[in-house]
Amino acid sequence: MKDVFRRLVSDFLSTIVFLVIYLATDNVILATAVAIIGAIAQVAWSRYKGQTLSYMTWASLGLVIVLGSLTLLTHDPRFVLAKPAIGHVAIGIIMLKRGWMLRYMPPVVSETIPEYVTVAGYAWAALMFVLAAGTVAVAMTGDMKLWAFYISVVLVGTKLGAFAIQYAAFRLIVGSRIRAAARA
Known part of the structure; x- marks a missing residue:
């Protein structure tokens, strides 16, 4: 990590x-x-x-x-302000590869809920595209303070929030599947 x-x-x-x-x-x-x-x-x-x-x-x-x-x-600062958007689009394209997240998951997750991990990988790709669009929209305003806030707070906060939601969801689903398998 x-x-x-x-x-x-x-x-x-x-x-x-x-x-x-x-x-x-x-x-x-x-x-x-x-x-x-x-x-x-x-x-x-x-x-x-x-x-x-x-x-x-x-x-x-x-x-x-x-x-x-x-x-x-x-x-014109808008050129340099758009750079993070290009990076997010590139990362989003890479994340469109089916199953890319599986290698980053602990074995209990990748073996128990691989289908959810694949869906989450596509959700991360979509998130990258949305964040890229937001970056371009903010960059086009030319407002440096807004851009600085967006880059340092919104982009980072959104990714941390998405990670926390994914962690909690995977933990609940894996736990549920393991309990169901133990009962069976």
Whole structure:
């Protein structure tokens, strides 16, 4: 689990850096420039350490450079604000693969309720698409404070809430199935 969170932070580090710099300075151009430099430095450091970089890391770097450069050239923050939406769409597409969640589940869950895990995987994909649409809608307003709130509170809170609901539902369903099997 710790590895998953570390990987997510790594994949979205440039967005985190952008958000922190923007909130500290209220300067979109500075935050964008620092995010671009930070993303390049992160990849350079990883390559220097001999690490193999994931597709997501390279894609994130490309998005930061392209969208960040467009923001710097046009002084329009909406380009860089849309980056998290692109990431959510990419993740949502990956989550459309049938049964993708099964490998992340404990054996008792994947063996007892695989059909529910598959449905939950599709629900997570749908959630990613909805969050991406919300990110684009908020980015199009150009309101940096609203975007910062949406990215840091709404996106994170929604995912944590969905995870908690899934955990509780799976726990109830697995428990019910195990009790039913014991009675039979």
